[in-house]
Amino acid sequence: MDGTVLVADDDRTIRTVLTQALTRAGCKVHATSSLMTLMRWVEEGKGDLVISDVVMPDGNGLEALPRIGEMRPGLPVIVISAQNTIMTAIQAAEAEAYDYLPKPFDLPDLMKRAARALETKRRAPAPRQAGAGEANDDLPLVGRTPQMQALYRLVARVMNTDLPVLITGESGTGKSLIARAIHDFSDRRTLPFVTATAGELEGMDGPSTLLARARGGSILFDEVSDLHDEAQARIVRMLDGLGDNAPRVMASSQTDLMRRMEAGAFRQDLFYRLGGVTIAVPSLRERVDDIPLLADHFLARAERDGLPLRRFAEDAMDLVRAYSWPGNVRQLENTVRRLVVTNSEEVITRAEVEQVLGNQPEIEPLVGGGDGEKLSASVAKHLRRYFDLHGGVLPPPGLYQRILREVELPLIEIALDATGGNQAKCADLLGINRNTLRKKITDLDIRVTRRRKLM
DSSP states (O other), rough: OOEEOOOOOOOOHHHHHHHHHHHHHTTTTEEEEOOOHHHHHHHOOSSSSSEEESTTTTHHHHHHHHHHHHHSOOEEEEEEEEEEEEHHHHHHHTTOOOOOEEOOOOHHHHHHHHHHHHHHHOOOOOOTTTTTTOOOOOOOOOSSSSSHHHHHHHHHHHHTTTOOEEEEEHHHHHHHHHHHHHHSTTTTSSEEEEEETTTTGTTTTTTHHHHHHHTTTTEEEGGGGOOOOHHHHHHHHHHHHHOOTOHHHEEEEEHHHHHHHHTTTTTTHHHHHHHHEEOOOGGGGGOOOGGGHHHHHHHHHEEEEETTOOOHHHHHHHHHHHSOTTTHHHHHHHHHHHHHHSSSSSSEEEHHHHHTTTSSSSSOOOEEEESSOOHHHHHHHHHHHHHHHHTSSOOSSSSHHHHHHHHHHHHHHHHHTTTTOOOHHHHHHHHHHHHHHHHHHHHHTTEEEEEEEOO
């Protein structure tokens, strides 16, 4: 690796580590804790690469990027930041940063990116558009884990393309928030964002009315796998007829669309029209280290809403981290808010968390081990793993009801889907009283959508 690297960070340890690593790699390094000094070096023509923090004692590294681009077109800038939200990645992309890395960063990874930056001439920067960063930055898309940082970078790269986007992930992971962020930080931000429903696709004029509402903005087909075949066909015809001033098309799904397509439950032509870019949103179980960040985010939001200021005791947060969160971010947010409301003491104790989580599902969604595996075998495998995860300590009391709830919820949801939301038919199918079904729908917070079922 050859070249001169300008390092700007107010953390002396980071400056020392980067200086040593880059020097050993063959680079000359100028390091500073001052943004003003960095800008003077850039203006003087020094450096072939800039590695800069965002928050500096005398300024903001992101806000300095347009000026660096004006003074030195083609000078690559790698942004490093402890502000681990989607906003930072998007703002870095909008400001034409060469790359973005969260803190704490992986040093070998940063060195590889620095080597590529020194070898690749960056394209001339485009002027920053008015209104950038003006959209709501209070999105709970928070995280410093590698999974979330990769998601941030992908969102930043696709937001100003015309490719259709398919957003996949479990219920409660924030799929619709991702779609909204792609729209709100894109060139279409001043145009409408429309979430399409099955009802809006009905009739001969349904698709055209939908397009008229979008006016070249963005259309999201939320949980597209739930749409019946007729609605899917209308979407295909609508997409095939798009002309000039077409809207950005996005779709979300918590089910595996490819498997549904292979099983004949989802149209193949629609699957390939929606899958330009697929963004997989990780579950909370896949990014446990983000749980404390999200919990703090929701505590701060509750305080802004006028609720008491609270914080988690260390052992209480350990329990929150250990919980499997089958409802993902949405369930975490509701749980934190409940903990804030139900007690006025500043510290949230482990006993409070145990009491709240004891009334909620404790295990992950059941997943079969193969097409030929019986449900009982799958459940047994899952439960053994669940007990093993507790390291010899018994799970919280009430396990029987929690297990039944985990099985009951998808059973009722699938039965309702099979009967087109007709509760009388669903109750008959399940062999239970209709009033019992209604109570379970309420208790399990199941959304019922009535539609015509062709079966």
